[in-house]
Amino acid sequence: MAAHSTAGSPHADFSTLLERVRSSGFSFVLHEHEATRTIGEAEANLAFDVARIVKTIAFATRDGRLVLAALRGTLRVDYAKLARLAGVSRKDLAPLSPRDVLARIGVAPGGVSPLHGQGHGLVDGEVLLFVDEDVLAIAPTLYCGTGRPDRTLEMAPADLLALCGGRLGAFSR
Numbered sequence: 539m540a541a542h543s544t545a546g547s548p549h550a551d552f553s554t555l556l557e558r559v560r561s562s563g564f565s566f567v568l569h570e571h572e573a574t575r576t577i578g579e580a581e582a583n584l585a586f587d588v589a590r591i592v593k594t595i596a597f598a599t600r601d602g603r604l605v606l607a608a609l610r611g612t613l614r615v616d617y618a619k620l621a622r623l624a625g626v627s628r629k630d631l632a633p634l635s636p637r638d639v640l641a642r643i644g645v646a647p648g649g650v651s652p653l654h655g656q657g658h659g660l661v662d663g664e665v666l667l668f669v670d671e672d673v674l675a676i677a678p679t680l681y682c683g684t685g686r687p688d689r690t691l692e693m694a695p696a697d698l699l700a701l702c703g704g705r706l707g708a709f710s711r
């Protein structure tokens with residue numbers, strides 16, 4: 539696997555993602571807070587409604603493609619359904635290890651954003667981004683990662699989907 543370049547700064551990716559959000563014209567709020575990496579930490583440390591948090595989990599296919607799955611933080615990925623969406627068998631889809639998340643995406647686990655789905659900053663092949671259809675039911679806004687554990691993006695679900703270019707599908711349980 540190829541390494542990710544952070545352009546000399548651990549927050550270079552964040553800055554580029556944030557600039558993409560700013561230039562989109564969509565309404566958003568950027569929240570600064572204590573570093574938070576899991577839904578449990580968010581529940582304990584943040585004032586956000588955890589039912590409105592969207593997490594993004596990174597997987598790889600056997601042939602090396604990166605698959606990002608964005609879903610409500612309180613739900614779990616149904617691996618068989620996600621594999622079907624990605625066009626592979628269940629045995630050909632595996633979650634990335636924390637080391638591989640850092641190497642392939644350039645952020646620590648818990649910092650992956652649906653905005654990484656456009657391949658921003660990634661140097662090793664095709665990226666498939668799937669957004670669980672349940673995400674569009676989150677109202678009025680959702681919270682998602684930005685590439686930094688101490689920053690969270692808040693925006694309308696439809697705006698995030700338009701911005702990240704993800705493919706809608708049903709893969710949560």
